[in-house]
Amino acid sequence: AMQLREIPSTFYNDLRKDDQQAMRHRPAAGEWSAIEVMGHMIDKISNWATRVERIWHEEKPKLPGYDQDVEVTKHDYQHADPAALRDQLAQQCERFASIVSDLPDSALQRQGIHGEFGPMTIQDCMKAVLDSVPEHLKQLQAAQVSYAK
Numbered sequence: 567a568m569q570l571r572e573i574p575s576t577f578y579n580d581l582r583k584d585d586q587q588a589m590r591h592r593p594a595a596g597e598w599s600a601i602e603v604m605g606h607m608i609d610k611i612s613n614w615a616t617r618v619e620r621i622w623h624e625e626k627p628k629l630p631g632y633d634q635d636v637e638v639t640k641h642d643y644q645h646a647d648p649a650a651l652r653d654q655l656a657q658q659c660e661r662f663a664s665i666v667s668d669l670p671d672s673a674l675q676r677q678g679i680h681g682e683f684g685p686m687t688i689q690d691c692m693k694a695v696l697d698s699v700p701e702h703l704k705q706l707q708a709a710q711v712s713y714a715k
Contacts, residue, residue, distance in 0.1 A: 569696055570663045571656075573611070577604045578652040580703060582710050590644060591713035598638060601651065603706040605643025606634060608654050614695045615662040621678040621688050622669060631681045666692060 581600055582588045590599045598606060613632055620627040638644075643651065666688075674689040686694070 569699075570611075570659045570666075573607065573659050573699060574652050574655040576699075576703065577607060577655065577706060578648060580706055581648050583648050585710075585713075588710045588713040589648070591709060593709050593712040596635075598705070598709065599644060600706045600709040601646060601648060602638050602643045603702055603709065604648070604651050604655065605641055605646060606638050607702060608643075608651065608658055609634065609637045609641070610698065611655070611658040611662050611695060614691055615658065615665055617678060617680075618662070618665055618688050618691050621676050621686075621691070622665075622673055624678075626685075627678045629678045629680045629686070662695070 581604065589601050592599045592602075609632070617627075617629045620629065669688065675687050677685045677687050678691075680686045683690075
């Protein structure tokens, strides 16, 4: 749960808030800017938290995927305020952390069926989120670096 709670400040601290153009620069067509990567983390953690809740409450629920690009566009993260995104991300991380910390150990092996990945336990879901943090952080940093070129 601690790792989850560190996510918002980690991403926020890496945003070049003093350089709006770098922060909102899209490296290429169809790629996200740094601030959009941060917004995607809000969607991602919200979605995975909901999946974990469903696995806990339902018997082998089907866990549909979602269109990440559509969500990022729909929420207009490109024009969002970084501090507001940090707060939203903190809310979602807190929600996920509290769901997980309330679960008995026996629940960690309960399964849902992910549209893309097949059967996933609650433990798998938690790992999926935490494992994606370093790559998304790299993506955020790379988007900003690419602006300088």
